[in-house]
Amino acid sequence: MPFALSPDRERTLEDILKRYPTKMAACIPLLHLCQEQEGWISEDVIQFVAHRIDLPPAHVQGVVTFYTLFNQKPVGKHQVWVCRTLPCALRGAGSLLAHCEKKLGIHAGETTADGKITLRTAECLASCGTAPMMQVDKDYHENLTVERVDALLEKLRS
Amino acid sequence: MLKQTSYLSKTYGMPEGWTLPVYEKECDGYATAKRVLTTMTPEQVVTEAKKANIRGRGGAGFPMGVKWSFMKPHPTKPAYLVINADEGEPGTHKDRTLMELNPHAVVEGCIIGCYGIGAHAAYIYVRDELHLSKERLWAAIEEAKKKGYLGARPFGKDYAVEVYVHTGAGAYICGEETSLLNSLEGRRGEPRLKPPFPAQAGAFGCPTTVNNLETIAAVPSAFKIGCEEFSKLSDIHHLNDGGVRLFGVNGHVKKPGVWECAVGLTLRELIYDLGGGIHGDKELFAIIPGGSSTPVLRATDVVDAPDEKSPLHKWHGMSVLDVPLGVDTFRGLGTMLGTCCATVMAEGTCPVAAMHNLMQFYRHESCGQCTPCREGSGWLLRICEKLMAGTATMDELDQMHDIANNIMGNTICAFGEGTAMPALGFLKKFRKEFEAYVRGERKGSDAKLALEGMFS
Numbered sequence: 001m002p003f004a005l006s007p008d009r010e011r012t013l014e015d016i017l018k019r020y021p022t023k024m025a026a027c028i029p030l031l032h033l034c035q036e037q038e039g040w041i042s043e044d045v046i047q048f049v050a051h052r053i054d055l056p057p058a059h060v061q062g063v064v065t066f067y068t069l070f071n072q073k074p075v076g077k078h079q080v081w082v083c084r085t086l087p088c089a090l091r092g093a094g095s096l097l098a099h100c101e102k103k104l105g106i107h108a109g110e111t112t113a114d115g116k117i118t119l120r121t122a123e124c125l126a127s128c129g130t131a132p133m134m135q136v137d138k139d140y141h142e143n144l145t146v147e148r149v150d151a152l153l154e155k156l157r158s
Numbered sequence: 159m160l161k162q163t164s165y166l167s168k169t170y171g172m173p174e175g176w177t178l179p180v181y182e183k184e185c186d187g188y189a190t191a192k193r194v195l196t197t198m199t200p201e202q203v204v205t206e207a208k209k210a211n212i213r214g215r216g217g218a219g220f221p222m223g224v225k226w227s228f229m230k231p232h233p234t235k236p237a238y239l240v241i242n243a244d245e246g247e248p249g250t251h252k253d254r255t256l257m258e259l260n261p262h263a264v265v266e267g268c269i270i271g272c273y274g275i276g277a278h279a280a281y282i283y284v285r286d287e288l289h290l291s292k293e294r295l296w297a298a299i300e301e302a303k304k305k306g307y308l309g310a311r312p313f314g315k316d317y318a319v320e321v322y323v324h325t326g327a328g329a330y331i332c333g334e335e336t337s338l339l340n341s342l343e344g345r346r347g348e349p350r351l352k353p354p355f356p357a358q359a360g361a362f363g364c365p366t367t368v369n370n371l372e373t374i375a376a377v378p379s380a381f382k383i384g385c386e387e388f389s390k391l392s393d394i395h396h397l398n399d400g401g402v403r404l405f406g407v408n409g410h411v412k413k414p415g416v417w418e419c420a421v422g423l424t425l426r427e428l429i430y431d432l433g434g435g436i437h438g439d440k441e442l443f444a445i446i447p448g449g450s451s452t453p454v455l456r457a458t459d460v461v462d463a464p465d466e467k468s469p470l471h472k473w474h475g476m477s478v479l480d481v482p483l484g485v486d487t488f489r490g491l492g493t494m495l496g497t498c499c500a501t502v503m504a505e506g507t508c509p510v511a512a513m514h515n516l517m518q519f520y521r522h523e524s525c526g527q528c529t530p531c532r533e534g535s536g537w538l539l540r541i542c543e544k545l546m547a548g549t550a551t552m553d554e555l556d557q558m559h560d561i562a563n564n565i566m567g568n569t570i571c572a573f574g575e576g577t578a579m580p581a582l583g584f585l586k587k588f589r590k591e592f593e594a595y596v597r598g599e600r601k602g603s604d605a606k607l608a609l610e611g612m613f614s
């Protein structure tokens with residue numbers, strides 16, 4: 001079935017288009033809007049976006065593959081990103097990641113068998129002053145301890 | 159000298175400090191924009207702005223007012239102001255605090271900036287992960303609009319200004335200004351060849367000024383007290399490095415964080431007075447002064463500036479920890495001030511593991527357009543991996559210098575230098591430690607522990 005946006009997201013799309021002098025500029029915001037609904041960027045989404053802002057699908061495809069936050073395949077219900085870059089590493093990000101991997105029984109980059117959690121590493125998330133940290137879906141969790149990580153993961157799994 | 163100030167950060171920590179009523183009550187919010195738009199000409203705005211000596215807070219330290227003066231009216235094309243809030247440089251965590259805790263300073267800065275450079279629209283490019291920042295900025299824009307501070311006639315003046323938030327989708331390179339412009343236009347975030355510079359052909363092919371978010375947030379304060387007065391708040395106003403700015407510290411300090419101080423603070427004050435000293439009362443080992451692309455300093459380094467004409471001569475023979483954090487002073491030390499957020503490493507930290515961590519970052523973030531950067535970043539990482547595994551040779555250690563030197567100056571954008579300079583910095587400052595790995599005296603497994611020590 002071809003992709004379509006929900007009615008309220010359709011209205012958001014109209015708002016987005018008004019912000020820019022070109023339609024092309026809406027490409028990334030529109031992809032975010034679609035991914036919010038769908039969870040990932042399917043071939044149908046690419047066709048939809050290309051059609052709505054008059055771009056060749058190859059252009060949209062090129063944009064999708066450039067940016068790490070666009071999922072090119074389905075992902076878990078929740079996204080857990082552990083920051084691995086030096087300032088976080090200096091405050092224990094390596095152990096934090098290892099702990100998450102053990103607890104979830106998967107490696108970074110994988111999704112749990114029940115489809116609930118995708119675990120990934122992130123590069124510096126501008127939260128180095130409150131390291132170690134991780135992002136869960138849209139929320140930042142900072143100054144983490146083992147106990148807090150365990151509680152967070154439990155909540156996501158239930 | 160340590161002088162904490164509250165021009166940018168007065169609303170930090172106040173209940174609802176990010177809302178318009180608090181900004182108006184505590185900071186005399188938008189009174190300055192109103193005065194500027196209703197009593198000054200755009201030319202006067204730019205002339206005044208130059209006196210603030212605000213050195214770009216995004217990393218390169220270019221004077222803001224001078225950049226504004228590059229904007230020339232175009233007969234047919236509109237102009238744009240683009241604000242860089244990509245905040246992706248490892249170790250940088252300051253712009254986020256402004257967006258979350260004082261977003262109205264950003265919006266007011268955008269109004270003054272747009273008017274000065276002849277733009278009617280500003281786009282604030284925020285990295286997508288910063289959801290709270292985007293939310294607070296949008297809310298601030300809405301509040302300002304409702305009051306008539308934005309829109310067709312801000313403060314009743316016939317000069318339309320709109321401000322929008324635009325987001326990326328996870329790519330460090332989009333912090334580079336031309337890559338950011340491509341990303342704003344809806345393209346892959348690949349940097350463009352310069353010239354043309356953004357002031358000639360930037361966003362949508364039109365004249366554009368790109369300013370860092372903290373740079374623009376400082377504008378209302380500067381115009382409020384007078385730009386020259388603002389500049390003089392700095393201890394190194396005489397080096398054309400003026401005003402106040404946000405100083406961050408992270409890594410092995412007791413109290414990591416962000417503080418607003420007069421320009422001229424030293425690393426010693428940042429690390430010990432504000433950061434509370436080194437975790438576990440260990441010795442200080444090394445400092446990356448302003449984001450991972452700025453070459454590392456050793457705690458024992460001393461200033462070598464016998465030449466009386468050097469901006470650093472005054473500190474000749476002193477510890478690098480006692481040099482004021484300034485754009486030209488830190489360039490003189492062979493490193494850079496960068497984003498002014500320092501990463502601190504305590505005694506026991508392994509420099510090889512630290513460099514390995516950073517080379518993973520650069521390998522991952524190279525956009526791949528230029529061969530020296532694409533291949534060089536991968537090659538540097540592979541040798542780091544071999545060092546960690548204990549299989550690298552002395553030849554390979556020397557090869558790293560050649561690889562890094564081959565990147566320098568041979569790429570489209572400054573990401574290349576941003577990769578090569580820190581690599582050369584680590585190799586130069588920690589040659590002994592690197593050689594110990596080659597000789598098998600130290601192992602990568604020990605090093606990993608040395609980085610991970612604090613999480614328990």
Ligand SMILES: Cc1cc2nc3c(=O)[nH]c(=O)nc-3n(C[C@H](O)[C@H](O)[C@H](O)COP(=O)(O)O)c2cc1C
Pocket residue numbers: 213214215216217218219220222242243244245246247330331332333334335336368369370371373571572573576
């Ligand atoms: C690889 C790379 C990444 C950059 N990332 C950022 C960034 O995240 N934020 C920023 O403000 N400037 C960043 N810059 C600097 C910008 O290109 C530009 O100089 C800056 O936004 C100009 O603003 P300013 O003059 O106010 O500092 C980066 C530069 C390079 C080469």
Ligand code: SF4
Pocket residue numbers: 331348349523524525526527528529531532569570571572573574
């Ligand atoms: S230097 Fe690197 S990041 Fe910059 S354009 Fe070239 S390949 Fe891309």
Ligand code: FES
Pocket residue numbers: 083084085086087088089123124125126127128131133248249250
């Ligand atoms: S290094 Fe993790 S947030 Fe910056």
